[in-house]
Structure formats: structure tokens, C-alpha cells
Amino acid sequence: KRRTEDVSVPVDLACSKPGSAEQARRICNSASDTESGSVGGSLFFDHGYLGASVTDYRIDYGTVAEDEVTIGMRSRRYALAGEWRQLPGWFSSIKLQAAHTRYRHTEFEGDEVGTRFRNQGNDLRLEARHRPLGPWEGVVGLQLDSNRFSAEGEEAFAPRSRTRQSALFVYEELPTGWGKWTLGGRVERVKVRSSGSSDPDVTRFQTGERSFTPSSLAGGALVKLAPDWQFTANLAHSERAPRDYELFANGPHLATAAWETGDASLRKEKSNSVDLGLAWQSGPHKAALNVYASRIAPSLGLENTDNTRSAEGEINPTDPEEALADLRYAGVRARFYGAAATGTLRL
Numbered sequence: 001k002r003r004t005e006d007v008s009v010p011v012d013l014a015c016s017k018p019g020s021a022e023q024a025r026r027i028c029n030s031a032s033d034t035e036s037g038s039v040g041g042s043l044f045f046d047h048g049y050l051g052a053s054v055t056d057y058r059i060d061y062g063t064v065a066e067d068e069v070t071i072g073m074r075s076r077r078y079a080l081a082g083e084w085r086q087l088p089g090w091f092s093s094i095k096l097q098a099a100h101t102r103y104r105h106t107e108f109e110g111d112e113v114g115t116r117f118r119n120q121g122n123d124l125r126l127e128a129r130h131r132p133l134g135p136w137e138g139v140v141g142l143q144l145d146s147n148r149f150s151a152e153g154e155e156a157f158a159p160r161s162r163t164r165q166s167a168l169f170v171y172e173e174l175p176t177g178w179g180k181w182t183l184g185g186r187v188e189r190v191k192v193r194s195s196g197s198s199d200p201d202v203t204r205f206q207t208g209e210r211s212f213t214p215s216s217l218a219g220g221a222l223v224k225l226a227p228d229w230q231f232t233a234n235l236a237h238s239e240r241a242p243r244d245y246e247l248f249a250n251g252p253h254l255a256t257a258a259w260e261t262g263d264a265s266l267r268k269e270k271s272n273s274v275d276l277g278l279a280w281q282s283g284p285h286k287a288a289l290n291v292y293a294s295r296i297a298p299s300l301g302l303e304n305t306d307n308t309r310s311a312e313g314e315i316n317p318t319d320p321e322e323a324l325a326d327l328r329y330a331g332v333r334a335r336f337y338g339a340a341a342t343g344t345l346r347l
Helices: 244-248
Strands: 002-004 008-014 023-026 032-045 048-062 069-085 091-109 112-133 136-152 160-175 179-196 208-212 215-226 229-240 250-253 258-261 269-282 285-309 324-344
Touching (some): 179 244, 244 324, 258 285
Parallel strands (some): 258 324
Antiparallel strands (some): 002 032, 032 048, 069 091, 091 112, 112 136, 160 179, 179 208, 179 215, 215 229, 229 269, 250 258, 269 285, 285 324
């Protein structure tokens, strides 16, 4: 359990929240009250284990963007995990991970209930390590995800939606005298459906379904240059399906003080990247340098239309205090370049 008051600051700030001082050296409506806990257990046997857990998280907090708006958030997650080793047949071991998550948060405007958000999801991941195929060693796997989202209230920025995702993946390693080759691949099937609003008076949301088939491929090499030095090089092509809000959002998102609008015609996000690295290690001492470059086309994100909207959707309202930034999800070309260096010296 953790409880905090409004954050103290060295200047006087105005506050319109009932029960609070009109001027105080505190950030208005920044207090929070948190409770969390988890319990779990595992059964171990000769060739593996099986475990389960449940985690509960609750928080009530103020939003500093608006003095009278508070959030009540609740989350509960049930998880199951297990592994079976030394199996007969093609696979030497199988690993299982599964979870069920329930999430909701409610926006309160003073004492009145505003918008309610709910999210319920299930995920399952199976990973099997196969016996060596000649010199190749690796794993194959299956991943399933299902998610339901709903928002109720006049200020909901996204419609009710359901997202289903299934994927097959493989990762392989080929040891060599000078190092090793690595190769990975993943293919997915993603379906995103919008059901509009549960409120018959809210008609701004588009309904329908989009389907995507993202695929990703990566390959790399590790070269042992000397007993203390190694060089790595990796190439990757990755694809991502648009999320439900990127496709179908259309409403005021008060947490970001913006009106967010999705685009149901968005394409998959695709990126190509290269990473080169040089690493040194001598006993407890080690250092590494990596450089990378990525090109994404399109990169999905929010763009400013240079307009504003009211909470009711009016474009460029006359009252600037109630104006929200008008943002739209779009795809643009993007390039990222970078370098990272790390080092550890044992004294």
C-alpha cells in the first residue's frame, strides 16, 4: 500500500478542486492511493515444473491536466507457466505460458462517473525446443492473443473492439568454428473488429473489420575475433499490424488533452534495420559498442492537423480554454540512427 499527497513545489499554484486551497505550493490533484498484491505457487517434479499466480493492482489518482478529474483503475491478472524437459520424440522440451487479464478504469468528474474503459485479454504461448537437426539447434512456437476493449461515456475516444492474433515463430542457431549463425522468423494473422459504441447516441465511430498478415525475418552472425573479442552483425525485417485505436479512434482523449482520430485504411508498419556490435571481456571487465540504423515505412503515429476541437467535436472552437489538439493517426517515413556504448570495470 502506498499513499501520496499532492506534490509540493516552490511556487504558488491555483487549484479549483473542491476541498482544496485556491492557492497553494502544491500541484493540484496530483495525489494517489495505491494497493497491490500477488500470490503464487509452483509444483516441481523430476523433469519440469508447473506454477500459477494471481496479481491484483488498484490505484486511485488525480489527473493534473484537470483539477476535478480523478481516475479509479483496477487490474487483475491470472497466470500459468510450466515446462516439461527430457521428452521423447522430436522435441526435447516444451514450455507453456498463459494468462488472463482484466483491466478497467473509470474517469470521475468530481463525484460523477464519467467515461469507463474496460479491457479483457487472454494470451497463450507454447515454445518447443527440437532435437538437433544436423548442426542446427533451435525452437519453434505458437502464440495466441485475444483482446476485448470497450469505452462507455460521451468522452470515449475509441469504440468497442476485439483483436485476435495468432502467430507461428522459429529461432535457429548454427554453431561454427569461428562463432555461430542465427536465424529467426515469425508470421502472424491479426483481425481487428470495431463494434461502435454501446451508447446509441454516440454515432461517430466507424464499424467494420480489418485483417493483416505481418511477417518478420531476422538473421545474424557472431564472430570470435580473439579470446577476448567478438563481433556481431544482425539484419532484420519487421512488420506490425495497426492497433485498434490507430484504426478506429475518434473522440476526446482527455489524458492527452487531444482529439484523436484513427484511419481505418492504414497499412502495416514495416521496418528494416541493421545492427553492428563489438564486444570485449576479460574476466570481470567488459565493454561493448553497438551502432544501428532503421528505416520504417510507414511509421504509425499521431500527427497534428494544426486545428483544435472541443470535447463535443467542434473544429476550432471559439473558447480556447476548452480547445483540444486535433491529432490523427497516419503513416510517415522514418529513419533512426544510433550508437550505444557500455562498460564495466571491477575495482
